[in-house]
Amino acid sequence: MSCLIDQISVFVENRPGKLAAIAEVMEAQMVDFLAFSIAEADGFGLLRAVVSDPQSVVAVMKDLGYAVITNKVIAVKMKDQPGGLKEIANVLGTAQINVEYGYAYTKNDSAVLILRVDDAEKSVEVLKKAGFNLLEEENLKA
Amino acid sequence: MSCWNPRAEEMSLEEIQRLQFKLLKTQVYRLYSFSEFYHKRMKEANVHPDDINSLEDIRKLPFMYKKDLRDNYPNRLFVGGQDELVRYHVSSGTTGKPTVVGYTQRDLDNWAESVARAMTSIGLGRHDTIQVSYGYGLFTGGLGAHYGAERIGATVIPASTGNTERQVELIKDLNVTAICCTPSYFLHIAETAEKMGISIEKDTKLRTAVLGAEPWTEKMRKRIKDSTGVNAYDIYGTSELSGPMFTECTEMNGMHIWGDIAYVEIIDPETGEPLGPGERGEMVITMLQKEALPIVRYKTGDITAYEDSPCPCGRNHLRIERLSGRVDDMLIIRGINVFPSQVEYTLMTIPELGEHFQIVVDRKGVLDTMMVRVELKPSAFSDKLSDLIKLKKNAEYVLKNSLNVAAEVELLEPGSLARFEGKAKRVVDNRRD
Numbered sequence: 001m002s003c004l005i006d007q008i009s010v011f012v013e014n015r016p017g018k019l020a021a022i023a024e025v026m027e028a029q030m031v032d033f034l035a036f037s038i039a040e041a042d043g044f045g046l047l048r049a050v051v052s053d054p055q056s057v058v059a060v061m062k063d064l065g066y067a068v069i070t071n072k073v074i075a076v077k078m079k080d081q082p083g084g085l086k087e088i089a090n091v092l093g094t095a096q097i098n099v100e101y102g103y104a105y106t107k108n109d110s111a112v113l114i115l116r117v118d119d120a121e122k123s124v125e126v127l128k129k130a131g132f133n134l135l136e137e138e139n140l141k142a
Numbered sequence: 143m144s145c146w147n148p149r150a151e152e153m154s155l156e157e158i159q160r161l162q163f164k165l166l167k168t169q170v171y172r173l174y175s176f177s178e179f180y181h182k183r184m185k186e187a188n189v190h191p192d193d194i195n196s197l198e199d200i201r202k203l204p205f206m207y208k209k210d211l212r213d214n215y216p217n218r219l220f221v222g223g224q225d226e227l228v229r230y231h232v233s234s235g236t237t238g239k240p241t242v243v244g245y246t247q248r249d250l251d252n253w254a255e256s257v258a259r260a261m262t263s264i265g266l267g268r269h270d271t272i273q274v275s276y277g278y279g280l281f282t283g284g285l286g287a288h289y290g291a292e293r294i295g296a297t298v299i300p301a302s303t304g305n306t307e308r309q310v311e312l313i314k315d316l317n318v319t320a321i322c323c324t325p326s327y328f329l330h331i332a333e334t335a336e337k338m339g340i341s342i343e344k345d346t347k348l349r350t351a352v353l354g355a356e357p358w359t360e361k362m363r364k365r366i367k368d369s370t371g372v373n374a375y376d377i378y379g380t381s382e383l384s385g386p387m388f389t390e391c392t393e394m395n396g397m398h399i400w401g402d403i404a405y406v407e408i409i410d411p412e413t414g415e416p417l418g419p420g421e422r423g424e425m426v427i428t429m430l431q432k433e434a435l436p437i438v439r440y441k442t443g444d445i446t447a448y449e450d451s452p453c454p455c456g457r458n459h460l461r462i463e464r465l466s467g468r469v470d471d472m473l474i475i476r477g478i479n480v481f482p483s484q485v486e487y488t489l490m491t492i493p494e495l496g497e498h499f500q501i502v503v504d505r506k507g508v509l510d511t512m513m514v515r516v517e518l519k520p521s522a523f524s525d526k527l528s529d530l531i532k533l534k535k536n537a538e539y540v541l542k543n544s545l546n547v548a549a550e551v552e553l554l555e556p557g558s559l560a561r562f563e564g565k566a567k568r569v570v571d572n573r574r575d
Contacts, residue, residue, distance in 0.1 A: 009523075009525040011518055011523050011530070011553075011555055012555065013552075013553075013554055013555050013558065018555070039527055041527045041530065041531050042531060042534060043534075043552050043553065044530065044552075044553050046525065046527060046530075048525070062520065063337075065520070065555075065556050065557035066520070066555060066556065067518050067519075067520040067522075067523035067555060067556055068520070068523070069523055069524070069525060071525045100526075116525075
């Protein structure tokens with residue numbers, strides 16, 4: 001069981017309708033989004049998402065000509081209450097792990113933090129040791 | 143050296159020039175006598191055929207302009223009767239009224255002869271199967287390449303443009319060895335083949351491409367060679383000259399202009415003064431044997447330079463270098479001359495960017511702005527915003543360095559710019575005066 005999860009990243013032009021076009025592709029593929037974020041820079045953006053079946057989404061999008069890749073991220077369950085983020089940040093900071101970016105979603109009573117870090121395996125190790133619950137690839141299916 | 147017409151192709155420079163003078167003199171007498179247009183022009187310029195006593199005396203003759211063809215639409219420049227005419231072609235008229243060109247049988251023969259020599263000089267012959275993927279019809283590209291290829295005895299596939307997947311299938315199934323098309327359409331065919339899971343290098347016999355009708359670059363040649371294994375050759379010609387006529391030889395070092403067919407001058411586009419070998423300027427062409435639509439000192443608007451030293455291939459017919467733009471394609475951005483071909487050349491130096499781009503020129507207040515929209519290569523994509531920003535900034539930096547004018551770069555999704563089967567439209571100019 002791996003706690004390293006595939007996240008897809010798609011290059012998106014910052015123009016009306018471009019995101020809709022991508023969303024349409026995903027819808028046609030019956031993709032289930034667990035979490036996503038849009039980062040914007042100078043005239044373009046990046047759509048990052050954790051989805052139920054990343055490999056097939058990537059294959060379809062590549063065929064359609066999109067610039068798309070997958071990256072390993074980790075997904076940490078946290079308490080949906082004040083201070084939840086601080087504990088995680090502390091653990092990673094103490095272990096000298098750098099967080100590149102992150103985004104979160106809440107479901108029922110729990111929140112899940114998706115993190116892209118510079119050393120994913122070490123993060124999994126230290127977070128588990130500190131008692132955190134990490135989602136596994138299997139948890140994302142269905 | 144394998145020649146199509148050894149007697150013509152093996153002439154020394156002196157022999158070529160002697161023949162050119164003879165042909166010029168004959169043509170000028172003929173036009174003075176039979177062409178109302180040239181007669182009037184020569185009178186106005188105060189020059190008589192008897193004043194042409196050397197090849198250099200051609201400079202006494204007045205220039206001919208694209209405008210002359212439009213002003214005399216459709217056929218008032220034609221010499222000889224309707225009975226002599228065997229074909230018309232009509233140019234698209236992207237910048238105004240269309241122009242009509244006409245041919246006698248001898249004009250068509252000379253055109254095919256020129257293309258036959260050119261194709262032979264790049265090693266094509268009767269053993270080859272040549273797919274002609276220039277548009278057939280009013281445009282000269284399709285039929286021009288077609289008759290030249292037939293003349294050398296090659297097997298011709300008149301594919302024309304469009305239905306690109308079918309084009310790829312034909313290349314594969316009919317063992318096509320050479321293709322004639324525009325450079326942008328060749329890239330499109332290569333992309334399509336890749337999408338279809340067909341490797342041009344491994345799955346087809348295609349090894350030669352004759353690319354023309356729009357400017358392209360040396361970098362593009364290398365990229366085509368590296369990605370498809372195809373040797374790409376440049377071909378030149380415009381409908382006024384007949385159509386595509388002249389190519390590089392296997393030396394890939396300039397396009398041979400057959401001296402018995404055309405006489406080339408390179409002039410300073412501003413002053414009209416003649417320029418020497420290696421000096422870049424506007425090409426002025428005189429067609430020495432054309433009958434139906436005579437062309438004398440025609441300002442092509444194409445920017446190039448000539449080289450008249452003997453070519454290592456053994457031919458002494460002068461060569462013109464790859465066109466570096468058109469006088470009228472030239473954009474003036476904040477007073478600085480910018481050629482779209484320079485932009486293309488510069489973008490090609492950045493491996494993360496694709497071949498397709500668009501230049502958008504606008505005016506904000508009194509200031510011209512230039513934006514270069516270019517597609518990202520899927521393989522170059524990383525998940526890091528900082529990498530993409532760096533790429534954009536780097537592209538802006540190298541453009542500024544090579545053009546001397548600032549350009550904003552917009553990164554586009556792969557495949558988002560329109561693909562062109564004919565001439566690519568790279569420039570959108572939104573400035574209004």
